[in-house]
Amino acid sequence: MKKIIVAVAGSSGSIYAKVLLDKLAGLQGQWGAVGVVLSDNAKINWELEIGPPDFTRYPFQFYEKNDFYAPFASGSARYDTMIVCPCSMGMLARIATGISNDLVTRAADVVLKERRRLILVTRDTPLSLIHINNMKTVAEAGGIICPASPSFYSKPSDLEAIAATVVDRVLDLAGFGLDSFRWGETE
Numbered sequence: 001m002k003k004i005i006v007a008v009a010g011s012s013g014s015i016y017a018k019v020l021l022d023k024l025a026g027l028q029g030q031w032g033a034v035g036v037v038l039s040d041n042a043k044i045n046w047e048l049e050i051g052p053p054d055f056t057r058y059p060f061q062f063y064e065k066n067d068f069y070a071p072f073a074s075g076s077a078r079y080d081t082m083i084v085c086p087c088s089m090g091m092l093a094r095i096a097t098g099i100s101n102d103l104v105t106r107a108a109d110v111v112l113k114e115r116r117r118l119i120l121v122t123r124d125t126p127l128s129l130i131h132i133n134n135m136k137t138v139a140e141a142g143g144i145i146c147p148a149s150p151s152f153y154s155k156p157s158d159l160e161a162i163a164a165t166v167v168d169r170v171l172d173l174a175g176f177g178l179d180s181f182r183w184g185e186t187e
Contacts, residue, residue, distance in 0.1 A: 001032030002175065005072045005082040005111070006060075007104040010041025013086035013123040014049040016148055017042070019163040020085050021058055023171060023178070030176055034060040035072050035079070037103045039091070065102045072107045075114040081174045082111040085167075086123035086148055089131050095120070095143075096134035108143075118143040119173050121166065146170055154181035 004024070008017040024034055036058070038046070046053050055062055063070040071077035084091060084104065091104065095118075100106040111118045120138060122145060124131070135145045148166050156162040168180035 002030060002081065003033045003072075003077070003079040004031055004035070004174065005079050005107050006034060006036045007082065007084045007091075007107065008036070008038040008042040008046070009084055009086060009088045009091040009104065010039045010045060011086045011088035011091075011123040012045060012049065013121075013148055014042070014046040015159055015163045016085050016121060016123070016166055017046070018050055019160055019167045020083065020170065021060070023164070023167055024060070025058055027171070027176055027178065028059060033071075033079075035063055035070060036060045037063045037065055037067075037070070037107070039065055039102070039104060041088070063103055065104065067103055068106060070103055070107075072110065073103060075110050078114075079107075079111070079116065081117040081119065082107055083119045083121065083170060083174060084108065085119075085121035085170065087120040089122070089124045089127075089134070092120060092122060092131065092134050092138065096137040096141075112141050112143060115142060117174065119146055119170055120144070121146050121148050121170055123148045144173055146173060153183065
C-alpha cells in the first residue's frame, strides 16, 4: 500500500489540489496513508478560489506546516511519493536549494535524499530563467516537474474535468491505477 504526501503550496490553482484529494479519496484501496499539509497561502487561495474548505470529509491525516513530528519529516517513515500540487515558484526555489524551513520543504528534502518520487505540479507562468534553472536542479536531483497544463482532447466538460486532465497524469506518475482518458484508446 502506497504512503503519499500531498502538499498544497500557495500559487493559484486550488482546483488542482481539490481534484487530487477527491481522486485520492476514491482510490482508498490503493494507499495505506495520505498525509496532507497546506501552506498558509494555500489556505487563503483555497478560500478565494473554491470557498470555505471542508477537509473533514477526506480520509487523510492533515498536518500543520511546522509539524516536524509528522512521520514523513523523516526518511524512516518510508513514504513512497510526495506530490506538491499546486507548486508555487517560491516553493520550487526552496525545494531546489534544500531549504527545509517548514514541513513541506523538509518532506521534499527527505523524499529526494531517500531517492523516492517527488512530483511538483508547477502552476506559475511565464517562467524566468531562475524558475527554469530551479526546475532543472530538482529534475537532476530526481524530482518530476509536471506543469499544470491541462489537455483538451478528452473534451472536458467543466473546470473540475479540465483540472482532472492534469491530476490524472499526476496520479499516473505516482503509480496509481485509475480509469482516465488514454490517447488512442476507445471508450
